Amino acid sequence: MNTRLRAKLASTAPAVAAALLFAGSAIHAAPTDPAPAPSSPGRTAEPRDTQASSDRDITTEVRARLASSRAVDPANIRVSTTDGVVRLEGTVRxxxxxxxxxxxxxxxRGVTAVSDELKARTD
Incomplete structure (x- = not known):
């Protein structure tokens, strides 16, 4: 073998070996990203929109929907929201x-559960 070729191989062999060693260790390295958190099953039976809304916005929207309904008297229903959980109190037909x-x-949007504190009238 040519002396120049031997000298060249002798100088590049350690660099190639180090590169291969580093590449192999990177494959077996621990992941740097944390594992994704498990998705919450929610507190309602139906899939919910997970975009966060403020409790005040949720309460306002529920009241607006009750007011626009012909079948419901919103004056008989109190609505409050805490951490996305809507509490309905009052009387219904x-x-x-x-x-x-x-x-x-x-x-x-934003409701995670509904607490039913409604009572049906008996008259």
């Missing part, structure tokens, strides 16, 4: 109206 009010509240 019957269980069908209760279900309708609950559904209206569930469909508001």
């Amino acid at each position: 019957d269980d069908a109206q209760r279900a309708s009010v609950m559904d209206m509240a569930r469909r508001v």
Whole structure:
């Protein structure tokens, strides 16, 4: 073998070996990104929109939907929201109206759950 070629191989061999060693260790290195957090199953049965809304915005929207409904008297229903959980208190005509009010509240963006404190009238 030519002396120049031997000298060239002798000088590049350690650099190539180091590059291969580094490349191999990078494959087995621990990941630097944290593992993704598991998604929350939510507190309602239906998939919800996860975009955060303020509690005040949620309460305002639920009240607006109740007011626009012909089947519900919003004066008989109190709405409050804490951490995305809407609490409905008051009286409704019957269980069908209760279900309708609950559904209206569930469909508001940012709602994570609805607390049913509604009572059906017995008159």
